[in-house]
Each structure stands twice: as C-alpha cells, then as structure tokens.
Amino acid sequence: MICSRAPAKVILFGEHFVVKGKPAIATAVDLYAETCIEESEDYIVESKQLGLKFSIFGTSIPPSLLQFRKAAELVMNLAGSTRGFHAVVDSEIPVAAGMGSSASTIVSFIHALLSFYGFKPELSLVNKMAFEAEKIVHGKPSGIDNIVATYGGTLYYKKGQIERLDVKWPRSLSIVVVDTGVKRSTKSIVREVLDLYEAHPSIMSKLYDVAEELVNEARRRLVEGDFTSLGQLININQGLLSAIGVSSREIEEIVYRLRSLGAIGSKLSGAGRGGVVYGVFTDLNKDLLKKVYRNYTVYLVKPINEGVHHRIL
Known part of the structure; x- marks a missing residue:
C-alpha cells in the first residue's frame, strides 16, 4: 500500500x-x-x-x-x-x-x-x-x-x-481557524466578483491595485518578522474583501470576536460568504477560545514548510 x-x-x-x-x-x-x-x-x-x-x-x-x-x-x-x-x-x-x-x-x-x-x-x-x-x-x-x-x-x-x-514563524505564534459551517460554491462567488468588476471597472481596478500593494507590503513584513504590522495588514485586507462583496454578517462577527480575544489580525480566507475565518495570535490564551468553541468548529494550526509527501507505514 x-x-x-x-x-x-x-x-x-x-x-x-x-x-x-x-x-x-x-x-x-x-x-x-x-x-x-x-x-x-x-x-x-x-x-x-x-x-x-x-x-x-x-x-x-x-x-x-x-x-x-x-x-x-x-x-x-x-x-x-x-x-x-x-x-x-x-x-x-x-x-x-x-x-x-x-x-x-x-x-x-x-x-x-x-x-x-x-x-x-x-x-x-x-x-x-x-x-x-x-x-x-x-x-x-x-x-x-x-x-x-x-x-x-x-x-x-x-x-x-x-x-x-x-519566514521565521515564532514558536509562540498560532493561527486559529474558525469554520462558519456555511458551505458555498467557490466557482459561483468568483464569477460574481468578476461580474462586479465588469460592472464598475474604474472603481474595482483601484481596489485591485491597493490589494497588490498590500500583498507586496505583507511579503516584506513577513520576511522581516514584523508581525505587528502583519496583523494590521490582515485587517486591511479584510476590509477590501468586504468591499468586493465576499464577506457576510456572520464572518464579520467572527472577525471581531477573534480580535477582541487578542488576535493581531483576522480575516476570512478563501472564497468568502462562509467557509473559514482565521485569526493570528502571538500569545494565545487557549481558555479564551472557549468563547468561540461554543458555536463553531475551531482548528488551532501552525504554519509548516513541507508539502505533499509519502507517509511511511
């Protein structure tokens, strides 16, 4: 096998x-x-x-x-x-x-x-x-x-x-991933965002340019190990995703709940309208997470360097 x-x-x-x-x-x-x-x-x-x-x-x-x-x-x-x-x-x-x-x-x-x-x-x-x-x-x-x-x-x-x-991820850094439980079609959401772009190209193109500048700044901050600034950029990115229509009331509630629990930054990840929200914590108090666990499935994960590989049986 x-x-x-x-x-x-x-x-x-x-x-x-x-x-x-x-x-x-x-x-x-x-x-x-x-x-x-x-x-x-x-x-x-x-x-x-x-x-x-x-x-x-x-x-x-x-x-x-x-x-x-x-x-x-x-x-x-x-x-x-x-x-x-x-x-x-x-x-x-x-x-x-x-x-x-x-x-x-x-x-x-x-x-x-x-x-x-x-x-x-x-x-x-x-x-x-x-x-x-x-x-x-x-x-x-x-x-x-x-x-x-x-x-x-x-x-x-x-x-x-x-x-x-x-990236030298600190050992103390944790990523808390909250599954909203809302399933959605990536294909249909991507299509809707593209339709919005076609309807308002001059406005949307500016948002896309800001997104590019933000990602390039995040790349620099990650390599430098400036995780405070990284958290701020994560929050700005969430604002951009909300602007293009892929956030939701439930996502925003989780985003702000994670921030209130000490996340340096939180945003949706993926297609949006459901799916998961993540928060980055540099000093996680796991007891506080019980406030999230009550209503959602929560994953506590770490960044890793290895991709697909054989598992030795």
Missing part, C-alpha cells in the same frame, strides 16, 4: 484578486488530506470523510468529484497502464470551507497514484496535473490551492510564478 498526504492552506492575503493577476500569499498548515492506494480489479475511490465509494469510470460518480476521473486519466495516460486500484481518501480538512480541501485531496491522490504506477512523483508534475483536475470543479481556479498543497511553506504567488518566502 502507498500513502501520500498533502497539507491544507490558509490564504493570508490576496484571495479573489489573484484571478485578475494580482499577487497572493498563502501558507501550508498542519491539517492533512491523505490517499492510500492498493491494487484492485476496478478503479475505486473511497472517501471516508464524505462516506462515499465509487468507480472512477462508472456512471455513479458525483459531479463534484469528477476531478478524480480527470486526475486518474492524466496519470494513467502518462503511465500507459490500465492497472486497477482502490484508493482510500481521508481528510481532516473541512470541506468547501476555504482551506483547499479539494486541492489537498487531489494532490495527495495524484502523488500516491504516480507512485502506484511506478513514477517518482516530481512536485512540478503533481502540481500541473492537480491544476488541470481542479478546473473540472472550480472552472477558473487561481492555482494557489494546489501549489500550496504540493510545495508547502509560505508562498508568494503571482500569475503562476511562485516565490517561497523565508
């Missing part, structure tokens, strides 16, 4: 704006999706998290999981093999919440499947295949989710170019 796992991500800065070529910064965090593969007569994917089991090339595959078929086709065409497999996929990453669950899952699947067919899973190939598979679900993804799941670390991303940032 071959097992691969890939990390979740938190977009620290720049979501939505990347679709128009602006930069973003994201970091891998220590929540994982994992795929374990063994030989079989059929081509089966079993999702423990979703409670589903289906044949990749059968008619019963849910439309939301068609990326597995695309990924399998890409790997099998490269391998020139029709050897059957049974892939068991499990994940501790919340689904449709802005932490890249779909990308992390498909990255782990491709990494394991390449190994199953005898390839050394080069990260650039894994990333390329994952991006193609993600298009099936998300239409026009930015690519940042699969990049973070593949490479790990804290990454500056612009127009497909990746810069790995040398």
Whole structure:
C-alpha cells in the first residue's frame, strides 16, 4: 500500500484578486488530506470523510468529484497502464470551507497514484496535473490551492510564478481557524466578483491595485518578522474583501470576536460568504477560545514548510 498526504492552506492575503493577476500569499498548515492506494480489479475511490465509494469510470460518480476521473486519466495516460486500484481518501480538512480541501485531496491522490504506477512523483508534475483536475470543479481556479498543497511553506504567488518566502514563524505564534459551517460554491462567488468588476471597472481596478500593494507590503513584513504590522495588514485586507462583496454578517462577527480575544489580525480566507475565518495570535490564551468553541468548529494550526509527501507505514 502507498500513502501520500498533502497539507491544507490558509490564504493570508490576496484571495479573489489573484484571478485578475494580482499577487497572493498563502501558507501550508498542519491539517492533512491523505490517499492510500492498493491494487484492485476496478478503479475505486473511497472517501471516508464524505462516506462515499465509487468507480472512477462508472456512471455513479458525483459531479463534484469528477476531478478524480480527470486526475486518474492524466496519470494513467502518462503511465500507459490500465492497472486497477482502490484508493482510500481521508481528510481532516473541512470541506468547501476555504482551506483547499479539494486541492489537498487531489494532490495527495495524484502523488500516491504516480507512485502506484511506478513514477517518482516530481512536485512540478503533481502540481500541473492537480491544476488541470481542479478546473473540472472550480472552472477558473487561481492555482494557489494546489501549489500550496504540493510545495508547502509560505508562498508568494503571482500569475503562476511562485516565490517561497523565508519566514521565521515564532514558536509562540498560532493561527486559529474558525469554520462558519456555511458551505458555498467557490466557482459561483468568483464569477460574481468578476461580474462586479465588469460592472464598475474604474472603481474595482483601484481596489485591485491597493490589494497588490498590500500583498507586496505583507511579503516584506513577513520576511522581516514584523508581525505587528502583519496583523494590521490582515485587517486591511479584510476590509477590501468586504468591499468586493465576499464577506457576510456572520464572518464579520467572527472577525471581531477573534480580535477582541487578542488576535493581531483576522480575516476570512478563501472564497468568502462562509467557509473559514482565521485569526493570528502571538500569545494565545487557549481558555479564551472557549468563547468561540461554543458555536463553531475551531482548528488551532501552525504554519509548516513541507508539502505533499509519502507517509511511511
């Protein structure tokens, strides 16, 4: 049996704006999706998290999981093999919440499947295949989710170019991720934001330019280790996301609750309108988090440097 796992991500800065070529910064965090593969007569994917089991090339595959078929086709065409497999996929990453669950899952699947067919899973190939598979679900993804799941670390991303940032995250720093429990379609929200841009191009283009300047400033502050300024920039970024219509009353309530508990900065992460909100704490009082736990699922995570990798059994 071959097992691969890939990390979740938190977009620290720049979501939505990347679709128009602006930069973003994201970091891998220590929540994982994992795929374990063994030989079989059929081509089966079993999702423990979703409670589903289906044949990749059968008619019963849910439309939301068609990326597995695309990924399998890409790997099998490269391998020139029709050897059957049974892939068991499990994940501790919340689904449709802005932490890249779909990308992390498909990255782990491709990494394991390449190994199953005898390839050394080069990260650039894994990333390329994952991006193609993600298009099936998300239409026009930015690519940042699969990049973070593949490479790990804290990454500056612009127009497909990746810069790995040398960030010395303090040991005392924690990221608190709050899942609103509200599921939403990334594809439809991205489309609505683009429609808003087309309706008000002169105004929206200025907001996008401000977002670019903010991300570039955040990159500098991260590398310098200026986390006080980083928190201020996170809060400004939340304001920009609210301006383009992807925040919500519930998100704003969580954002301000985290700040009242001592977060140096807090904002939504991902498509918005639900999903997750994160807060960065440099000195976290875990007892205070009970005030958040009452109503939401909360994850306490750390930034990590490693991307997709084999898990030794």
